[in-house]
Amino acid sequence: MNARFDRIGLARFAGRGERLARIVTIASVSFGRSLLWLLAAIIVGCGVWMLLPLSKGNSAEPAKSDVAAVELAAPGDTTAVVSPILQAQAPAAAELDRLKISSQTWRRGGLGSKALVTFTLRNDNDYAVKDLEIACVFTRRDGSHLTDRSRVLSDTVTMKSRKTFARIPVGFVNVNADQAKCSLVAARRA
Known part of the structure; x- marks a missing residue:
């Protein structure tokens, strides 16, 4: 069974x-x-x-930027080669005579890909200025050009004074960048 x-x-x-x-x-x-x-x-x-x-x-050709590059011949030289975009801003550029970056340094941030610029701006004008535009030129150790970056700062610098801007991010920078030179491009009366 x-x-x-x-x-x-x-x-x-x-x-x-x-x-x-x-x-x-x-x-x-x-x-x-x-x-x-x-x-x-x-x-x-x-x-x-x-x-x-x-x-x-992704193209092999360099992209044209709307931001003008400023190249200084020497540290004390105030004559700059400026694109036609900035030449149209002649009234703002006239105020730059008594504005000066007295000291500047830069370092890397954001895992080494971003540039952080620290600089002191001296305003010897009889009026306050705002909307400061700075342009930074990054070069290799041998001095060959790599990257241009610019940034507009909406802070105000009062008349006859100095203001230090610490660790201002100006953008991504090439890993081969070793030196930076920043200059003031434009400013407006406050």
Whole structure:
């Protein structure tokens, strides 16, 4: 009698085993098809991405900036080579005669990718100034040009006074930058 129950039990499990095997086969085939569709979608996506034109950030040509670069010939020289964008701001540039950056240093921040500039601005004018625009030129150790960055500071410097701006972030800087020279580009009366 025990043998009879074993045969009946095995027959039941044998039927379920075939169904289970069929279900596993169907699932593996549909999973395989899903993987093939995913692979096809990835290949098509990569093909479309390769055909798209390069953006300005990825092109080999340097991007033209709306910010003017200021290059000083010597530390005491106040004559600057300025782009036409800044030449249109002649009334603001006239106020720069009695504004001077008396000391400046820079260091890296943000895991070494950002430039933090500390400088002291001296205002010898008879009026306060605000909206100070500084332009910083970063160079390699050998003096070759790397990057230009500028920043507008909305702080006010009162008349006949000095103000120290500490660790002002001016933007991302090349990892090869070793020296920085910042100069005042524009200012407005407060």
